[in-house]
Amino acid sequence: EAGVAQSPRYKIIEKRQSVAFWCNPISGHATLYWYQQILGQGPKLLIQFQNNGVVDDSQLPKDRFSAERLKGVDSTLKIQPAKLEDSAVYLCASSLHSGRGQPQHFGDGTRLSIL
Amino acid sequence: AQSVSQHNHHVILSEAASLELGCNYSYGGTVNLFWYVQYPGQHLQLLLKYFSGDPLVKGIKGFEAEFIKSKFSFNLRKPSVQWSDTAEYFCAVNARGSGNTGKLIFGQGTTLQVKP
Numbered sequence: 439e440a441g442v443a444q445s446p447r448y449k450i451i452e453k454r455q456s457v458a459f460w461c462n463p464i465s466g467h468a469t470l471y472w473y474q475q476i477l478g479q480g481p482k483l484l485i486q487f488q489n490n491g492v493v494d495d496s497q498l499p500k501d502r503f504s505a506e507r508l509k510g511v512d513s514t515l516k517i518q519p520a521k522l523e524d525s526a527v528y529l530c531a532s533s534l535h536s537g538r539g540q541p542q543h544f545g546d547g548t549r550l551s552i553l
Numbered sequence: 554a555q556s557v558s559q560h561n562h563h564v565i566l567s568e569a570a571s572l573e574l575g576c577n578y579s580y581g582g583t584v585n586l587f588w589y590v591q592y593p594g595q596h597l598q599l600l601l602k603y604f605s606g607d608p609l610v611k612g613i614k615g616f617e618a619e620f621i622k623s624k625f626s627f628n629l630r631k632p633s634v635q636w637s638d639t640a641e642y643f644c645a646v647n648a649r650g651s652g653n654t655g656k657l658i659f660g661q662g663t664t665l666q667v668k669p
Binding site: 441442469471478479480481482483486493494529531533535540541542543544545546547 | 557587589595596597598599602643645654655656657658659660661662
């Protein structure tokens with residue numbers, strides 16, 4: 439099966455600019471996750487969708503980050519305006535559903551550098 | 554709040570040496586436990602998982618992990634490492650039960666370097 443697709447792979451922007459990342463999950467996967475992985479740390483969940491509804495966005499900095507999954511398939515994550523501390527790899531993952539410890543399948547990530 | 558701690562940040566071994574990576578979590582309820590691996594230039598992949606039953610679980614590529622409930626630990630082991638095991642290893646936990654969303658809490662990762 440095709441894996442989780444993310445684009446772009448790399449992005450370099452200046453602080454205060456905006457940026458968007460795209461994710462296409464594995465076909466049929468109802469649950470989609472966005473994680474932020476800062477260098478030297480493990481991934482941290484930003485937002486979790488179940489179909490097109492938000493399940494958990496408790497750690498999403500909502501003053502600058504937004505995400506949507508309008509048709510319950512693809513998702514976009516946006517940062518506006520970007521800060522230096524947003525430099526990280528942004529990972530998208532999907533799972534069949536969110537219950538019973540369903541394994542999450544990860545994409546290659548988008549590496550964001552803020553100048 | 555749940556948290557995961559991985560004891561070793563960077564481990565260097567020679568081929569054929571035995572490996573044990575430590576992982577401890579803090580959460581009072583029932584959990585699912587995972588080890589993920591990220592090979593250089595690749596995405597995170599599931600190595601093994603524990604839900605219930607036999608606390609010794611076997612994963613891909615000869616890895617195994619043991620869940621010790623009394624110690625809140627889920628250490629990863631391999632009897633004899635290969636150069637191809639060079640990667641970053643992440644322990645992760647999610648809480649089970651109603652109201653839990655399946656969200657993973659990750660440790661900070663351990664970089665394993667195997668010298669040929």
